Amino acid sequence: MADNQRDALGLHMDKPLDERAIGGFSSKVQGQLIRPQDESYDEARAVFYGEIDRHPALIIRVADATDVSRVIALARESGLELAVRSGGHSVAGHSTTDGGIVLDLSEMKGLEIDLERHTAWAQTGLTAGEYTAAVGAHGLATGFGDTGSVGIGGITLGGGVGFLVRKHGLTIDDLISAEVVTADGEFLRVDAESHPDLFWAIRGGGGNFAVATRFQYRLHEVDTIVGGMLMLPATSDVIHSFVAAAEAAPEELSTIANIMPAPPMPFVPAELHGQLVIMAMMAYAGDVEAGERAVAPFRTLATPIVDMVEPMRYPEIYKLTEGAEVAEEAARSVFLDTVDGGMAEAIVHHLQASSAQMAVAQIRVLGGAMARVPADATAFAHRGRRFMAAVGAVYERPDEAPVHEAWVSAFAADLRQGDPGVYVNFLGDEGEGRIREAYPGSTWERLAAIKARYDPTNLFRLNQNIRSTAQD
């Protein structure tokens, strides 16, 4: 970097983040700088997973794309690790750092809705819930995941599997274009015509290539849905039948089946607390009467323990998962091609054997619109997989970790079938072999070549990292 560029950034210093340097830098950005001595530091460094307790040297709540470019330059020039944060829900803890810089997008919440074209430009500090509530006021939606507090930045760049997956596909299937800032600070608009290689890579390749500041999404008419939670007793027969019914259902219906001990919630009869149940989240995005018909077969699989499935405005579905807090959790995720009776028995067996405070197996039935996109059209290559499963153990004390890590490993190994594969956004800190499972076949080589083009020095490395061949 030339001296005049350094001066422009306030980087005229010997040590990268001494007081003088930070003073100079702060006068160049619109956003807020937060440092360890600041009162708001502890709140600002916190991420969704409470067990991830890191101490960045500097947190910058950026105000605009120019700030983003300046923070990228600071990281590049100082050599400090750069964590990029939208909603802070990274399963692997990638949105914070010990001793590095956090580029926090959470103040960038601009949203422009084009009601005629059914599109929206959204800044990446918005959460899925905030975006959904705002566009939902017009009876419109773009699909994200099952939790409103997740940031649109991370979920979109990884793929986005949620309540509309069978009807409208992944979040990236509704991504029309993006505005990004590259590792060398350049502002790019990427779409099918402009930088199509980068547009392909950011649809599934995560934060490896650039910092996204705005996304343009397609909006669908999704107003009143039939949705909510259905709780059934979880015998292996009911699990198997539930999954079969969810596959046979019209693609307007997307389901997420959580098989777990019944939580001690007021609406669950006390004698059933701790009994294995399917706590299913269901969303039928279509006509209400057809939705009631589609949900009816699930109500006959067993006598429902709780039935909260009803017509609701789509944004209300996020109330189901509001306020979740997780301290310690071990988790693994795999794609599956069958869920038969034997597998349902294995699920019951493993859940009953867990000593965790809460053990859960989650099955999402895929297919529909998501499966109609060719596997090589985006960097999310798992289009043909029929189910996505995740197993998790929530526990209290860090010293319990080895027991629960062993449990999730054994459980996931038992479930594994066909080609290995994992959804990058459900991947913890599980090593390069698992990152490669997220990008099967030629996807990895293609991503590595694009990485070499846009981030040759691997500035964006705090993620499920794709190194270019030159970086090996």
Ligand SMILES: Cc1cc2nc3c(=O)[nH]c(=O)nc-3n(C[C@H](O)[C@H](O)[C@H](O)COP(=O)(O)OP(=O)(O)OC[C@H]3O[C@@H](n4cnc5c(N)ncnc54)[C@H](O)[C@@H]3O)c2cc1C
């Ligand atoms: C409770 C919970 C529920 C979830 N449910 C679902 C679900 O139903 N479906 C689903 O698909 N996923 C789900 N996820 C996974 C979720 O999609 C990922 O954890 C995602 O990365 C979170 O996005 P975030 O912006 O909140 O996270 P952050 O921690 O802020 O970001 C995660 C990573 O994404 C990258 N990143 C984020 N924003 C940007 C940006 N603007 N530019 C460049 N890189 C960026 C960075 O590498 C960062 O480290 C869930 C996660 C949690 C914790």
